[in-house]
Amino acid sequence: MSDKLKNIINKQGEQQNRDLNQLDDIVQLVGFVIGEEEYAIPILAIQEIIKPFSWTRVPQVPPYVLGVFNLRGAVIPLLDLRLKFGLPSKKQSDETRFIVMRHGDDVAGFVIDRLTMAIRLKKTDIGPPPDTVNGDDTIIDGVGKQEDKIITILKVNKLLERDF
């Protein structure tokens, strides 16, 4: 019995090691759509994804800061990525979601048009952002290539940075 157990445990250990090795060169992302484009952010930066609900407007902020909302007792800012990316605002639909992102102590909710899916990408499939947007100010972390399309990967810390 104990031998059997040992075997199983050993096997599990190996499995985990292999998984870890694989994890090293794989990035897990969550994809979403804003306007016509597909974007993605690292899955670990997402605290949760929720259906839209009401928020409170805050004065003296740029239009893309919609206001604040109550996430189980915490007051969290809500930002509209459409407006932030310079697209006209759109009515919320059944597919609209709030993505709550976290980076360190900074938390904010972002309104997105629609979720696509969780994506696993090899690190080698991710290229640097195009030269034209290169620099420290860009919120683009890189460009992920999939068979039929490319996905813009965003920097969560930049998204959560106050820029007004």
Place this chain on the structure above:
Amino acid sequence: MDEFQEILQDFLVESFELVEKLDEDLVELENNPEDLELLNGIFRVAHTVKGASSFLNFDVLTHLTHHMEDVLNKARHGDLILTPDIMDVVLESIDLMKALLETIRDTSADAGIDVAACVSRLDKISGGDGEVVAPAAVEAVVAPEPVVEEVVATTPAEDEPDYDSMSPDDLEAEIEKLLQERQSEDKAKREAKIAAGEEVLAAPPEPTEEPAAAKPEPTPEPTPAPAPVAQAPAPKAEVKHDDPKAAAPAKRTPAAVEQTIRVDVKRLDHLMNLIGELVLAKNRLIKINDDVEERYEGEEFLEELNQVVSIVSLVTTDLQIAVMKTRMLPIGKVFNKFPRMIRDLSRELNKKIDLELGGEDTELDKSIVEEIGDPLVHIIRNSCDHGVETPEERLAQGKEETGTIGLKAYNEGNQIVIQIDDDGKGLDTQMLKNKSLEKGLITEKEADSMSDKEAFGLIFKPGFSTAAAVTSVSGRGVGMDVVKTNIEKLNGMIDIESEIGVGTSMKLKIPLTLAIIQALLVGVQEEYYAIPLASVLETVRISKDEIYTVEGRSVMRLRDEVLSLVHIGDIFEVERILDANEHAYVVVLGLGTSKLGLIVDTLVGQEEIVIKSLGDYLKGIEGIAGATIRGDGGVTLIVDVVALMSMARDVKSTPMGGESSAVAISNEKTKASDYTVMIVDDSKTDRTIMRKALEPMGMTLVEACDGQEALNILKAGDHNFDAMLVDIEMPRMDGYTLATEIKKYNKYKNLPLIAVTSRTGKSDRMRGVESGMIEYITKPYSADYLSSVVQRNVNFKSEFL
């Protein structure tokens, strides 16, 4: 002695906190040498540590920090670029400072570490113009240390058993005796020191001279030995002592009744947070109770529910007060250190100053007590240095030779006021302005238009100093800046009154607690705001014609006064969707002597709210102090009355109501389906009949089954409706109410509402007209008739037919 220990504890806790942050900041600074904010922060830390250590007589530490300060000050003024080489020395000095603090924690003295080498390097950096102190003196201090160290290491263990066998009473007596001894020794020592100047420190401190007390708080009751608090590096650091009796604290006092326990502050904070959540839940429960009451009026279980709700709300309130009280500390804890400070300062400055304390029993939240110490030190140093004159000057002016500084605390409403008075020379506004101009802190124009109060406020500007020379007491222009920052952090206010030649009075007004406040909830259009009740003087209901306009500003007459008014919507950029009412409410806000009337649409009521921060992302929004979560789970913003008052000065009033800028909904119609009509009826059959009648025209039709749903569809704004067909008898919201609601919105003023109903009475028709319906179709009707009425009202173009 007792007093000294307490101060020492505070000093250590504070310094360790500061130094910990310093490390981070310095590293950051190295990457970012231009960051003035960071540099200012670091400089302030050195300044604060220096200030405190100088009056605790830690000369080595003072010596070191003074030189650090010199270097940092140069860097701050741009006279020195922080190269990595310089940074190395600064970092080294900070390490030394840490080592010194640790030595102080362990031995209550700052001997044993050689700072001379580092100081001379610091001097070299700052151009050698710092205070030149012979390094020999410092080294002399170093020598005796090992003796002390040894004694510390060996004695306690040997003598402990003896101690354990003592009865509590004996123990108490011993402590008392020791205390007295120590006090007289200390006195003698101080006097000797004054006589001999710095040399005393150099003399080897005999073991008994070591300033120390066995217990951090030698209170008579034999409480269990103070357990060292884990996360704070220093607070209860047992001060080792050579005297066998005092060395071991009352460790295992037998059969002592436990009357006090030490609780980790984190736990109390956590408890406070939970109470906050509970208060929110209570508010929610009360709201639900009200709703239920409305719906099930007269039911028996209601009374029971009512009882439970009121018990819960009562207990919650009591609980909240109880927990708040556990966090309260008498402000005397902070005041204690000032008599000594004044004494030392008056000697240093050759002035005669008396300190009068008052209201030491006034209780304050622990977090506030901790924050308030620092600002008070700076204010009092300032009063001593710049306020009170020298005895000769005082005599020349016919004042008493001895100056008086009064320090008192008292409650005023929801606030606590700490008042610092001196009978010195007072603040000279002209001089303040000139100095600020000289230092480039303000412009000529600003100086000219400044009121006296604003001029007094100049002393809080960073970099402002009236002292001609930098002394170890003041003159660098940081102190008062620290005061302002700290008080503002506590949501407090500073009020200065001063008269030249008579004296200065400073009032720090600080809220009792930081977490939970009473607030008045007000509504404007569809938004709500919470105004801290402490700033609300009264509320008045007025009609539009009571508002007058003077020089572009709205004012009203309130009894004998003229009150300037501002609309909350103008301040917070509220969009005017709803039509303004004939009546409005004015919330009269009072802040010190200034008053302001805030016009709001509705008063919702008074509620207890828990203040939550808006977070880093949204911090610093003018006029908003924070947010709270309401009973319904929504977020309501809290008005920052101080900021609002200053914002009100710049806001031009916009006339209320008046020109209703009805948005023209008449978009160009290019095809029949551009016309959109909403059908509101609770009966599916009726809706189908209407749909059948209108479909042939090709219009877009949207259905709603009651008034509420219709209103929601309208608000959602997905469609631009050209007309609505409304049934009168409907659940949830009937047709009349719906029409009244719709007509409140400016942009729907001209939306044709057509009643389709089986009610045929004349009074029904009248009500329909009153609520804003323009047509009245009675069931049954012919499809053609309905279609023609709709066509007429939407201006249907005949070419689409």
